[in-house]
Amino acid sequence: xxxxxxxxxxxxxxxxxxxxxxxxxxxxxxxxxxxxxxxxxxxxxxxxxxxxxxxxxxxxxxxxxxxxxxxxxxxxxxxxxxxxxxxxxxxxxxxxxxxxxxxxxxxxxxxxxxxxxxxxxxxxxxxxxxxxxxxxxxxxxxxxxxxxxxxxxxxx
Numbered sequence: 001x002x003x004x005x006x007x008x009x010x011x012x013x014x015x016x017x018x019x020x021x022x023x024x025x026x027x028x029x030x031x032x033x034x035x036x037x038x039x040x041x042x043x044x045x046x047x048x049x050x051x052x053x054x055x056x057x058x059x060x061x062x063x064x065x066x067x068x069x070x071x072x073x074x075x076x077x078x079x080x081x082x083x084x085x086x087x088x089x090x091x092x093x094x095x096x097x098x099x100x101x102x103x104x105x106x107x108x109x110x111x112x113x114x115x116x117x118x119x120x121x122x123x124x125x126x127x128x129x130x131x132x133x134x135x136x137x138x139x140x141x142x143x144x145x146x147x148x149x150x151x152x153x154x155x156x
């Protein structure tokens with residue numbers, strides 16, 4: 001990999017990842033999260049920033065949320081189950097308790113950004129690895145989830 005200090009701003013690339021589902025599809029109780037979309041890196045890449053925007057309608061009592069993480073398969077347990085297990089590599093999380101009732105929809109709409117920097121703070125990621133949108137939500141079709149993830153990278 002080249003020295004990140006020699007890379008220029010003109011090499012920043014952006015991608016967008018979109019996920020949309022309802023609670024019947026997600027059907028995963030917190031602290032477990034389910035993968036909804038993944039962007040797989042085709043070359044060695046330096047992650048320089050992420051922006052997650054989401055809208056979550058949660059009419060049930062369980063926690064609902066959106067999570068951006070390095071891809072770790074279909075489901076992640078956010079709580080380590082043993083002393084040697086490393087917790088999930090989650091970059092951004094947005095969670096909400098019940099925020100709506102049937103007939104009164106009041107979604108939790110949020111945007112969060114995380115910047116690693118383009119010189120010494122980049123997060124190197126190997127070709128074949130991925131960045132994913134994960135979600136948790138009770139099994140109820142009236143619960144709604146939508147998210148967009150902007151991914152900013154440089155080629156290493």
